[in-house]
Amino acid sequence: MEQFKTLEIVQKTPSSRVFHLYLNRPSHGNALSPDFFSEFPRALAALDQNPDVNLIVLSGAGKHFCTGIDLSSLGSVNSHSGDRGRSGEKLRRHIKFLQDSVTAVERCRKPVIAAVHGGCIGGGVDILTACDIRFCTEDAFFSVKEVDLAITADLGTLQRLPAIVGYGNAMELALTGRRFSGSEAKEMGLVSKIFSSKGEMDKEVGLLAEGIAAKSPLAVTGTKAVLQRSRDLSLELGLDYVATWNSAMLVSDDLTEAVSAHTQKRKPVFAKL
Structure with missing residues (x-):
């Protein structure tokens, strides 16, 4: 598996279908x-394509989940010269690249659970909101911090x-930048x-992760995909989308195994995806 400068992938027990991705x-x-913005989508794509992975837990190494964007990387953003239109177009492409790195969490078919401790600030909140399930410790703290850096969070x-x-809550948190x-x-x-x-x-x-990872991978990835798509659709179109999805995915070995296991009062065993 690829080695990263800013991330670490860990499978804590050899037979587990739960893999841990650490901001490192x-x-x-x-x-x-x-480096993070090029590595993060690559790591998620590798986990997505790995048939041994059913679920990903995302957390931070050390004292914090994520303290935001590295301020040293913002310096180059402000050093534009020449044609204002061309420098603006270049900056827009750069922002789209950074956005795409975060959206990689949603693009990953496997569910991503965020486990937050310590600080989750600025870019950390961007990542957190893209995750499928979110947990934290009592001492965790959060801030939509961009406004304090004279940036509209993007x-x-x-x-x-x-x-x-x-x-209303989102507007208040984003405008105050408060912790x-x-x-x-x-x-x-x-x-x-x-x-x-x-x-x-x-x-x-x-x-909890092991519990989800033991379920039908077809049903789990389908649930994530349909919920995500339904956010952007009317109720009628959302229902139509899931009908089309299930017309392709419902009749499967997983369904047969789930029904058999239920009848025989045993735990189902599903093939890898």
Whole structure:
């Protein structure tokens, strides 16, 4: 498997279909460097294509989940010269590239669970909002920080956060850039559950991840795909989409195995995807 400068992929137990993806620049608070934006989509694509992977847990090495974009990488953004139109077009392409790196979480067919401890700031929130399930520790803290750097957040938070926490909450968090706690994140629905310690979170998220990873991979990847697509469709079109999806995927060995296992009162065993 490819070695990364900013990430680490770990399979904690040999037979597990749960793989862990760590943001791995602990001495920099896992700040997002230029290398991260090229490595992150490659790592997710590799996990997506690996038939041994059914689910990915994303977390941060060291004290924080992610302290935002590496400020040293912002210097080059401000050094434009020459034709304003051409430099603007170049910057737009660069922003689209960075956006695409974060959207790689949604493009990955396998569910991605975020387990947050410490700081989750700026670009960390962009990544968090793209994840499928989100958890944190009691001492985690969050901030949609871009406004304090004279930037309009542009990597997905302003597009994804309103659907998660509500429009009013998203507007307030984005305009103030204020720090908010794990308990407030839970109250707003940004995370599903908070844990008293990182150890407890790692244990409980591990059990939940193994539970999902043991389910039919066709059903799990289909559920992620249909839920994502339905966000952008009317109810009627969403229902039509899932009918078309299931007309292709429903009749499978997984369905036969699930029914047999239920009848025989045993755990189902599904083939790799």
